[in-house]
Amino acid sequence: MASVDEDVFNEKLNELVNRRSGNSLNYRRDKYVRLLEKIKLCRSKTAAVPKNSLDFRIYNKLKVVKTNEGERIATNPSSPKLKSLMLVPIEEMYDILLNCHMNLGHAGRIRMMSQIKKKYKNITAQIISLFISLCTTCKIKRQNYSKMQPYKNNRAEKQNIVQESLFAHPELYSRGQVDLLYVNNVEDKEYKFLMIYRNLATRFTHLNVLKQFNANEATEKLLEIFLVFGAPNVLQSKNGITFVELIVKQIRYICPEIRIVASETNFNENVYNGRNNKDILKLLNDWLNKTQSVKWYEGVKFVQHSLNTAFNEVLCHSPSEMVFGMNPWKGLTSMLPENVYRDLSTEDDLKIFLDQYTIEVQNQNQLNPVESSLLPVS
Ligand SMILES: [Zn+2]
Known part of the structure; x- marks a missing residue:
């Protein structure tokens, strides 16, 4: 429709x-x-x-x-x-x-x-x-933002002005937030920071590991995201306006065809409803405990997958469904029961199974002529 x-x-x-x-x-x-x-x-x-x-x-x-x-x-x-x-x-x-x-x-x-x-x-x-x-799809995006509440702090008045202008201009809904978090992990000396980038319209989350807390490394990672998924009009961060301004300036220098403006706004923890920065660190910790691993950065891709395939009550879709129209296809797991796919390892195995399956379906149709006659003619 x-x-x-x-x-x-x-x-x-x-x-x-x-x-x-x-x-x-x-x-x-x-x-x-x-x-x-x-x-x-x-x-x-x-x-x-x-x-x-x-x-x-x-x-x-x-x-x-x-x-x-x-x-x-x-x-x-x-x-x-x-x-x-x-x-x-x-x-x-x-x-x-x-x-x-x-x-x-x-x-x-x-x-x-x-x-x-x-x-x-x-x-x-x-x-x-x-x-x-x-447009109903655009309306959902607007409602999504109208539910976001800005921080209550000494900048509340200014935040409210920003919030109002969010409603007034649909162009401001195209917005991303990038946060850098320090990951306290004694076992790993190489990667110390986690970069969380969220598209606030689709709620799609990108997780990246960084060696240092600096705008250069963050800019590189963000450009990798923007050149595949697209860039927002507005970028904001919990790390402050100075940090975002640096990133925006570097993006303009490295890739002039992308133009983003920096914003002082950032959203309340509650907005992410179980997927805020602390929750993401907790998910990483759970992954470390579950796998008995000491390399936290190896778990980042799995946590990112679970965040993007989880149903979002506001959007009535998962973030992956918002971006790609579906959750990531998992090969044979997405189409066959476990007792079938666990025995398949080569293309020939798959062909043999599909041949057998086709014959079984044909036989079944012959056994049930009345039922099969009710099926629409293809
Ligand atoms: Zn639309």
Whole structure:
């Protein structure tokens, strides 16, 4: 099911268009077709439109172009340097916006606008904002942030301003938090710090081990994450604004195509609901006890996996499902019972099992002709 209800969007769009003044370029299909025919007529060589008439001024600015979907009205720029932009009837806007919103991964209004305005003249920022406000997936992300409470400290007033602006601008929901923790482990002298990076929209957590507490090493690890998973608009940290500013500056220097701003905000421990920094250290400790290992950094990938595959009550999905649409596939474990996969080790073993399985299913269907006749024909 699409994230935006088409009927609701069209109803609200009609209300919006009706409220607009007469010089708006948003037309319903019947009026659009009439205008298109009139432009064609006026621009035809045989038409005699007085040059000082209103018709001439309007039709001089517009033309008719052929597209895969049929004829459409487009702007007729006065200079060849300017690009001709298309006007579409309001009935076609839903499909255009849905395509753009999905292709850009539920992008906000600024990214959508920059994409849309390359091609269309009459899909305005207001129409794009209306579309995004109706997207159920984007709504879940917004609700998720509205539940986060800032720290109650002497910066509370400032935090509240930030919190309010979070609600006002959807672009600020694209946010990550990076925290560096000292890991007190006498057995290991090489790795002393754990870097926790969380995407606050998807709750996806990345855990990395560091040798030193410094911005250089943290920046390297963050870039590895950002170049695969994407970077947020805003970065924050419990280690303080100075630390984040250093990281943001280094990212700008090493990788200029990524641009992030530093924020003073950070969120209350309760927000992570059993997955805060202390809980993560406890999970690592549990892993050490369970495996009798002394190398804490070897357990980091397993703790990261358990955090990202755990069901999140706010999102109603696990973080992995939010990012990839599913939890990580575990090979044969994900499709076969244990008593079958434990005996399989080569591709030939798997082929033999699949051949046997296919024959068994066919035999079963022959034994139950009535039941099998009820199955849909493939
Ligand atoms: Zn969306």
